[in-house]
Amino acid sequence: MTSEIILMWAAITFYTIGCIAFVFGAVFKQDKLVTAGLWISLAGLLPHAIAIGIRWVHVGHAPYLGFYEVVSSYAFAAVLALGVIAWIRPSMRIAGIAIMPVALLMIGAAMLAPKSPLDITPTLASYWLTIHVTFAKLSYSSFIAAFAIALVYLIRERKPVAEGSVLSRLPEQSVLDDLSFRFVAVGFIFLSVMIVAGAIWANEAWGRYWSWDPIETWSLLTWIVYAGYLHARLTLGWRGRRAAWYAVLALPVMAFTAIGVPLAYNSIHGAYLTGYK
Amino acid sequence: MRVYTRPVRTRHKETIELDPLLDIHPRTGDGLAPAGGPSVAPVQLRRAVRLRRGHVSPASLRHRVASRLASPRLAFGLMIYLGVYAFLGSLVAQGTAESPKVVAWALAHPGVEQLVRSVGFHEAYTTPLFLVPAALLLACTAVCAWRRTRVALWRGRALARTGRGDVSGIGARPTFTLPLASADEGALETAEEVLNGCGVKVNKHGDVLVAGSPVASVAGSPLFHWSLVALICAIALGSLFRADGVMGIAVGDVKPLAAESFGVLTAGRFHSWPVPPPTIAVEGLDVSHRVGGIDRGAAPLVVVRDARGSVLAQGSVYPNHPLRFGSVIVHPGAYGLAANVALVDARGNELGRSRLLLDFDSHVPAGTDPGGLTLSDAQGNPGAQVTLAVPLDMQAGSFVQVVPTRPTAEVTVTSVAGNAVLAHAHLQPGESVPVDGGARLRLDNVGYYARLAIVDDPSVPMIYVSLVLALVGVTMALLLPQWMLVVRLSTEDDRRVLEVTTRDWRNASLRLEALEVALRAAFAGNESGGRR
Numbered sequence: 104m105t106s107e108i109i110l111m112w113a114a115i116t117f118y119t120i121g122c123i124a125f126v127f128g129a130v131f132k133q134d135k136l137v138t139a140g141l142w143i144s145l146a147g148l149l150p151h152a153i154a155i156g157i158r159w160v161h162v163g164h165a166p167y168l169g170f171y172e173v174v175s176s177y178a179f180a181a182v183l184a185l186g187v188i189a190w191i192r193p194s195m196r197i198a199g200i201a202i203m204p205v206a207l208l209m210i211g212a213a214m215l216a217p218k219s220p221l222d223i224t225p226t227l228a229s230y231w232l233t234i235h236v237t238f239a240k241l242s243y244s245s246f247i248a249a250f251a252i253a254l255v256y257l258i259r260e261r262k263p264v265a266e267g268s269v270l271s272r273l274p275e276q277s278v279l280d281d282l283s284f285r286f287v288a289v290g291f292i293f294l295s296v297m298i299v300a301g302a303i304w305a306n307e308a309w310g311r312y313w314s315w316d317p318i319e320t321w322s323l324l325t326w327i328v329y330a331g332y333l334h335a336r337l338t339l340g341w342r343g344r345r346a347a348w349y350a351v352l353a354l355p356v357m358a359f360t361a362i363g364v365p366l367a368y369n370s371i372h373g374a375y376l377t378g379y380k
Numbered sequence: 381m382r383v384y385t386r387p388v389r390t391r392h393k394e395t396i397e398l399d400p401l402l403d404i405h406p407r408t409g410d411g412l413a414p415a416g417g418p419s420v421a422p423v424q425l426r427r428a429v430r431l432r433r434g435h436v437s438p439a440s441l442r443h444r445v446a447s448r449l450a451s452p453r454l455a456f457g458l459m460i461y462l463g464v465y466a467f468l469g470s471l472v473a474q475g476t477a478e479s480p481k482v483v484a485w486a487l488a489h490p491g492v493e494q495l496v497r498s499v500g501f502h503e504a505y506t507t508p509l510f511l512v513p514a515a516l517l518l519a520c521t522a523v524c525a526w527r528r529t530r531v532a533l534w535r536g537r538a539l540a541r542t543g544r545g546d547v548s549g550i551g552a553r554p555t556f557t558l559p560l561a562s563a564d565e566g567a568l569e570t571a572e573e574v575l576n577g578c579g580v581k582v583n584k585h586g587d588v589l590v591a592g593s594p595v596a597s598v599a600g601s602p603l604f605h606w607s608l609v610a611l612i613c614a615i616a617l618g619s620l621f622r623a624d625g626v627m628g629i630a631v632g633d634v635k636p637l638a639a640e641s642f643g644v645l646t647a648g649r650f651h652s653w654p655v656p657p658p659t660i661a662v663e664g665l666d667v668s669h670r671v672g673g674i675d676r677g678a679a680p681l682v683v684v685r686d687a688r689g690s691v692l693a694q695g696s697v698y699p700n701h702p703l704r705f706g707s708v709i710v711h712p713g714a715y716g717l718a719a720n721v722a723l724v725d726a727r728g729n730e731l732g733r734s735r736l737l738l739d740f741d742s743h744v745p746a747g748t749d750p751g752g753l754t755l756s757d758a759q760g761n762p763g764a765q766v767t768l769a770v771p772l773d774m775q776a777g778s779f780v781q782v783v784p785t786r787p788t789a790e791v792t793v794t795s796v797a798g799n800a801v802l803a804h805a806h807l808q809p810g811e812s813v814p815v816d817g818g819a820r821l822r823l824d825n826v827g828y829y830a831r832l833a834i835v836d837d838p839s840v841p842m843i844y845v846s847l848v849l850a851l852v853g854v855t856m857a858l859l860l861p862q863w864m865l866v867v868r869l870s871t872e873d874d875r876r877v878l879e880v881t882t883r884d885w886r887n888a889s890l891r892l893e894a895l896e897v898a899l900r901a902a903f904a905g906n907e908s909g910g911r912r
Contacts, residue, residue: 226699229699231700277890291858299847299851303847307702310624311835312840315505320467327466330459334452334455368470
């Protein structure tokens with residue numbers, strides 16, 4: 104446990120320094136600072152991954168249960184998503200200015216939560232848990248990435264970008280707009296798989312595929328919100344600023360579903376975050 | 381949106397020829413063009429679209445209804461309504477008026493309980509406020525699916541036709557043109573080389589180059605929307621044919637799969653159990669069933685037999701490991717104790733047997749909720765009341781939820797009116813207590829009982845199939861680009877040009893832009909006769 108905590112704090116240190124580098128790099132238009140911020144943040148993935156691995160071996164299951172494990176793994180997935188974005192489009196590494204604070208907040212919140220492990224209950228002992236949780240993390244990461252890109256789009260559109268600044272080196276607005284859409288599209292597919300897997304699993308475990316449990320309802324709400332984005336884009340032709348604002352405003356719904364609902368509602372489903380009562 | 385493939389006869393008796401390959405923007409009526417290309421919406425086209433919306437066809441009511449249902453704004457509005465409704469529903473406890481969580485919620489929110497109850501919001505997802513908009517959204521989805529199918533069929537035929545080299549249906553106006561040097565005989569080869577270099581597979585048919593997405597790429601959206609329609613229909617119809625309930629069966633006991641065997645049962649209007657009914661038996665119960673190193677809890681061994689006694693299904697039932705036969709799924713519920721008792725006369729002849737199912741309850745002194753039994757005489761008149769509880773063993777201050785090491789039953793016999801205790805005893809197996817008329821109630825043994833949650837839902841396979849198809853459809857619709865590109869030699873103002881016609885139907889604008897940039901770069905400087 105001690106080594107796990109030490110590694111987590113090492114990861115937090117890397118993420119903090121990376122976040123500061125992103126912010127200063129963007130404010131003072133220092134491209135090298137932004138690049139350094141990216142590499143430092145990605146370096147934090149190593150101790151973070153080892154900490155998750157140590158806990159995995161110690162408790163006997165993947166990071167599925169309890170606020171600490173779940174939110175820590177979301178932070179990991181968010182930083183990993185930043186790495187993927189920067190790999191696909193190196194000029195997009197500035198998205199870290201939006202992603203890293205979110206990741207830092209999440210891992211900070213995780214560290215403040217109780218860390219006592221939760222056992223896998225008979226209901227959770229199923230391969231559907233792996234499928235359901237994996238696609239949940241993939242979808243939430245994709246939506247966070249779309250949010251970050253849309254935010255950058257709006258920031259750049261709002262005021263003239265100085266020549267030679269970090270923002271000026273990003274791809275054209277049309278490319279950012281397209282990338283944001285693609286991340287929403289991929290996130291929507293993952294979210295759909297998550298909901299379908301959850302419904303099939305619920306039927307296997309409890310004999311009912313849908314019972315309007317608060318987290319089920321909010322997952323459907325998130326699905327409807329992002330379905331609205333896709334409809335607006337593909338059918339009504341929403342592009343650019345409107346689509347970017349939609350992607351930005353949709354994220355709180357997703358965030359509330361992932362973290363807010365288990366805390367605010369008394370639900371059997373929410374035990375994954377708040378523990379068993 | 382409708383795409384016209386033949387001349388339109390309007391109300392004003394004029395005939396309008398339309399380009400068959402034009403897509404129409406649902407709002408503006410303009411023809412869609414790839415980024416940077418000219419608008420291709422002639423005045424006649426706009427008028428035709430407005431007149432189409434103004435019901436040019438004799439079946440105008442049908443078209444009007446279909447147009448309304450196909451409106452993206454209506455679908456948007458319904459999704460917003462259902463989303464807000466679901467959000468409000470999540471704030472209110474859901475269930476029947478008698479359910480504990482509804483009662484608790486009502487006590488905690490007395491101010492709004494009256495309003496919530498008046499609109500039936502405790503069962504929010506079965507009220508007309510939810511069902512009607514959901515049905516309307518289903519209708520919208522169905523109309524949308526139909527229209528998308530027609531568009532997909534049309535696009536698929538266009539892709540297949542051009543793939544064979546038949547570009548007769550392509551409109552006369554290209555997306556952009558590339559001027560050629562007068563003696564540029566290898567222009568098509570150059571264009572083919574450029575496109576191949578951009579990773580685009582090009583087919584050459586005479587003096588035409590064609591490229592495009594696979595024909596199957598257009599199937600995603602219709603597949604997704606039809607799957608949603610099938611899913612909602614399956615859920616709605618399934619609720620009429622579904623039954624789910626809870627049945628308590630003691631170990632060694634057998635019950636028919638029929639309504640009277642259930643303690644709690646909810647059945648759809650058209651549900652019926654098979655006749656003759658199969659039987660369900662619990663032939664054992666492992667209190668702590670371990671699989672894969674994990675304690676799965678209590679796992680009853682359930683055996684289902686048909687009317688002839690042949691085994692239909694059998695196995696241990698525990699979480700995520702239900703028992704299936706036909707459309708029926710048996711899930712584990714809780715478990716408890718079963719006290720088997722017999723009523724004997726003064727000579728020891730058995731007059732009857734019964735079994736009391738006792739649930740664990742850590743809030744009562746014995747650790748089990750007492751079970752009740754009413755004795756009746758030969759004419760069926762109610763006699764004495766029997767209350768029986770089995771005290772559990774204790775360990776470290778907690779009840780141990782297993783059959784006690786030395787099981788006993790605390791039996792209390794009261795008069796019919798309940799105001800006189802006729803007998804009270806702690807019985808061990810084989811012992812008895814006197815009841816009315818010289819008879820005695822004998823405790824035979826204490827065992828386990830399993831509470832099984834049984835669901836009979838024939839719609840589940842269709843729901844699963846619809847879900848999987850919807851996933852496939854949405855993946856195709858969102859990830860597969862739909863586009864087409866045709867390059868052909870032509871003459872413009874007595875000059876040889878390369879005409880490039882593109883169609884960006886979905887997710888392809890950046891790719892087509894890149895191809896245009898590459899082609900323009902390849903043929904830059906041709907005004908002066910150069911090639912590249």
